Amino acid sequence: MDVKALVSQMTLEEKAGLCSGDDFWHTKAVERLGIPRTMVSDGPHGLRKQDEEGDHLGINDSIKAVCYPTASATAASFDPEMLRTMGEAIGDSCQHEKLSVVLGPAVNIKRSPLCGRNFEYFSEDPYLAGRMATAMIQGVQSRNVGTSIKHFAMNSQEHRRMSSSSDADERTIREIYFPAFEMAVREAQPWTVMCSYNRINGVYASENPWLLTEVLRKEWGFEGYVMSDWGAVSDRVAGVAAGLDLEMPASGGVNDRKIVEAVRAGKLDEKLVDQACERILAIVYRYLENAKPETPWDKDAQHAQAADMAAECMVLLKNEDALLPLDKEDEIAFIGEFAEKPRFQGGGSSHINAFKTTGALEAAKGLKVTYARGYSVEKDEASDMDIAEAVTAAKKAKTAVVFAGLPDSYESEGYDRTHMRMPACQNKLIEAVAEANPNTVVVLHNGAPVEMPWIGKVKAVLEAYLGGQAVGEAAVRVLFGDVNPCGHLPETFPLKLEDNPSYLFYSGEGNTAEYREGIFVGYRYYDKKNMDVLFPFGHGLSYTTFEYSGLKLSAEKIRDTETLTVSVTVKNTGSHAGKAVIQLYVGDRESTPIRPVRELKGFAKTALQPGESREVAFILDKRAFAYWNQEIHDWHVETGVFTIEAGASSRDLPLRAEVTVESTAELPRHYTLDSIFMDVMADPKAAPVIRDYMKKIMKTFAPEEEQGGTEAAKEAITEEMNMAMMQYMPLRGVFSFSDGVSAEDAEEMLKKLNN
Numbered sequence: 001m002d003v004k005a006l007v008s009q010m011t012l013e014e015k016a017g018l019c020s021g022d023d024f025w026h027t028k029a030v031e032r033l034g035i036p037r038t039m040v041s042d043g044p045h046g047l048r049k050q051d052e053e054g055d056h057l058g059i060n061d062s063i064k065a066v067c068y069p070t071a072s073a074t075a076a077s078f079d080p081e082m083l084r085t086m087g088e089a090i091g092d093s094c095q096h097e098k099l100s101v102v103l104g105p106a107v108n109i110k111r112s113p114l115c116g117r118n119f120e121y122f123s124e125d126p127y128l129a130g131r132m133a134t135a136m137i138q139g140v141q142s143r144n145v146g147t148s149i150k151h152f153a154m155n156s157q158e159h160r161r162m163s164s165s166s167d168a169d170e171r172t173i174r175e176i177y178f179p180a181f182e183m184a185v186r187e188a189q190p191w192t193v194m195c196s197y198n199r200i201n202g203v204y205a206s207e208n209p210w211l212l213t214e215v216l217r218k219e220w221g222f223e224g225y226v227m228s229d230w231g232a233v234s235d236r237v238a239g240v241a242a243g244l245d246l247e248m249p250a251s252g253g254v255n256d257r258k259i260v261e262a263v264r265a266g267k268l269d270e271k272l273v274d275q276a277c278e279r280i281l282a283i284v285y286r287y288l289e290n291a292k293p294e295t296p297w298d299k300d301a302q303h304a305q306a307a308d309m310a311a312e313c314m315v316l317l318k319n320e321d322a323l324l325p326l327d328k329e330d331e332i333a334f335i336g337e338f339a340e341k342p343r344f345q346g347g348g349s350s351h352i353n354a355f356k357t358t359g360a361l362e363a364a365k366g367l368k369v370t371y372a373r374g375y376s377v378e379k380d381e382a383s384d385m386d387i388a389e390a391v392t393a394a395k396k397a398k399t400a401v402v403f404a405g406l407p408d409s410y411e412s413e414g415y416d417r418t419h420m421r422m423p424a425c426q427n428k429l430i431e432a433v434a435e436a437n438p439n440t441v442v443v444l445h446n447g448a449p450v451e452m453p454w455i456g457k458v459k460a461v462l463e464a465y466l467g468g469q470a471v472g473e474a475a476v477r478v479l480f481g482d483v484n485p486c487g488h489l490p491e492t493f494p495l496k497l498e499d500n501p502s503y504l505f506y507s508g509e510g511n512t513a514e515y516r517e518g519i520f521v522g523y524r525y526y527d528k529k530n531m532d533v534l535f536p537f538g539h540g541l542s543y544t545t546f547e548y549s550g551l552k553l554s555a556e557k558i559r560d561t562e563t564l565t566v567s568v569t570v571k572n573t574g575s576h577a578g579k580a581v582i583q584l585y586v587g588d589r590e591s592t593p594i595r596p597v598r599e600l601k602g603f604a605k606t607a608l609q610p611g612e613s614r615e616v617a618f619i620l621d622k623r624a625f626a627y628w629n630q631e632i633h634d635w636h637v638e639t640g641v642f643t644i645e646a647g648a649s650s651r652d653l654p655l656r657a658e659v660t661v662e663s664t665a666e667l668p669r670h671y672t673l674d675s676i677f678m679d680v681m682a683d684p685k686a687a688p689v690i691r692d693y694m695k696k697i698m699k700t701f702a703p704e705e706e707q708g709g710t711e712a713a714k715e716a717i718t719e720e721m722n723m724a725m726m727q728y729m730p731l732r733g734v735f736s737f738s739d740g741v742s743a744e745d746a747e748e749m750l751k752k753l754n755n
């Protein structure tokens with residue numbers, strides 16, 4: 001379709017109208033020109049297609065659909081291929097249901113364990129989030145259905161989400177909050193982007209030209225349309241100018257009229273309205289011209305797929321005495337209402353009307369499994385009778401498995417948690433069961449970290465996250481060893497909430513949320529501070545063991561325009577087939593900017609039979625070594641030695657090597673007399689200039705013979721001390737104390753320094 005030609009035939013009113021939704025879920029039709037409306041629908045981990053009454057908070061019903069594991073879980077798979085497959089399945093369902101765009105994936109950073117929507121987000125690490133989102137987008141879009149990567153940007157809390165300003169420095173935004181969006185845009189070109197509710201450094205995302213145009217389009221090359229989150233528009237005219245193409249849902253025509261008036265008054269260039277319409281229609285027709293409503297939607301097959309995926313995501317956090325896997329011949333007690341009715345998704349706009357759900361109890365049919373409810377989710381309590389029954393069941397069984405975690409009301413879109421604890425009744429139950437049976441396992445259903453006061457009393461913990469409608473089947477497979485757990489934590493579990501780097505500032509004061517911890521989010525903080533954590537980023541056990549060896553680099557030294565190939569060999573040294581997740585971290589050994597100790601820059605998941613080994617290769621480019629330089633507003637690599645570490649988690653890195661990376665980009669020099677001596681001396685091009693004058697300078701600082709310095713003075717002030725004293729001085733200080741350096745000398749020096 002020639003959308004330009006189409007737009008040229010539209011009246012200003014029609015164009016302004018097209019820039020907002022027809023209703024909750026549709027773009028507008030322009031019947032006069034034969035432009036039909038198209039439907040979008042929530043995701044991200046399945047369809048929330050609303051037939052009747054629309055709402056954006058998951059309140060009203062939607063069609064029966066398949067609930068795949070939520071992002072909290074899928075990130076733990078460390079398996080982008082799995083996300084691609086999930087995307088393909090969701091794309092097929094969209095084709096079947098005539099949906100042009102599925103609203104997701106959501107890639108906001110899990111800055112604090114408290115964010116109510118953490119279950120919808122992938123990780124505390126932007127690289128991991130980016131890889132997962134990219135794969136999912138590629139999967140959905142391979143079916144000619146669009147995605148809407150969201151919420152752009154810095155929407156890491158629900159508290160006051162529609163008014164709060166997420167304030168951070170440029171480097172923090174670039175290094176932590178942007179990369180997942182950036183990677184997905186550059187590599188997967190999502191059809192649409194959804195801007196967030198919040199403001200960024202004071203400016204609403206929905207009217208932020210830097211965000212929506214400068215960065216998103218000009219830098220990253222985004223080609224689709226930007227839609228607002230539902231109700232995120234404040235000043236619609238400013239939004240059009242900034243690059244917000246589609247307002248969702250609609251303003252009852254109010255904002256459309258404002259666009260028309262602004263154009264008529266000469267306050268808004270009509271070309272910008274044309275441009276928004278062209279972008280919207282390009283996507284509308286991209287879908288329409290490839291629509292395939294005859295695509296089958298086999299929900300049962302997808303349920304089976306969702307079960308496989310949920311198993312792939314489970315993280316075995318602890319497994320003392322190899323308590324797991326359980327023996328199918330043994331008598332096992334399942335305890336806790338979540339065994340019967342698992343919590344498998346979170347509340348809000350992503351809430352899916354699952355066509356069926358399998359709890360662990362049902363999935364364990366045929367095995368010697370007994371059940372005690374343990375607690376009531378609805379009442380958030382464990383009665384004495386509940387506890388007594390649980391203890392009896394635990395005592396009779398070989399092993400007790402407590403299904404626990406966070407109830408729906410604890411984690412939802414729209415508000416944050418206020419603490420990191422599990423319900424007191426569940427903690428009490430776990431303690432009681434562990435007391436009754438030393439072989440106690442805890443299976444957790446939650447979308448973000450929880451405190452585990454009982455961790456020393458139970459032998460095993462399996463983190464199931466919010467694993468989708470088939471999570472119960474997956475849990476049983478993993479518990480009984482049909483599947484070897486292979487998930488790894490996409491986030492750190494701190495010992496307590498207060499340890500989290502955002503703790504002091506979360507969730508801000510009034511409408512200001514300052515991201516004061518800067519780039520030190522998650523493990524970047526815990527590692528820098530060398531803090532104990534409950535479970536580190538990347539952690540995940542297996543029923544087998546893996547050995548990492550043979551770390552090889554393709555070069556000892558590269559330039560930042562070249563790539564480095566890193567290879568690692570991993571071997572299955574245990575007796576079960578299993579999957580290893582090899583993680584690669586890069587750190588700048590010594591750097592001028594303050595940087596994390598290590599950052600994830602590569603990972604790979606690989607299946608290995610017992611005894612089998614495989615070499616895995618990673619390619620690192622400039623970005624793996626760079627930091628965001630706020631002076632040049634660009635990525636920069638500081639010349640120097642970088643550490644490359646590989647292993648099974650951020651705190652289990654048996655392999656280490658070093659590479660020297662040489663920068664090919666020069667930072668601008670603007671030395672003045674106020675420049676600090678040590679900074680000039682650290683610059684390999686500037687230092688020789690100063691050194692030429694060193695004799696004159698040192699005349700004052702080094703008490704040499706000719707200066708009449710005594711032996712005692714000479715001993716008191718060594719050259720080293722001299723340099724140490726001088727290092728923090730501005731050049732003017734150094735020169736003024738050196739009577740050998742004239743004003744002309746100084747001027748000449750500056751010229752040479754800045755040449």
Ligand code: NOJ
Nearest residue numbers: 042056057103229230349
């Ligand atoms: C608000 C949510 O923030 C967003 O993720 C969702 O897609 C829209 N509502 C539509 O329901």
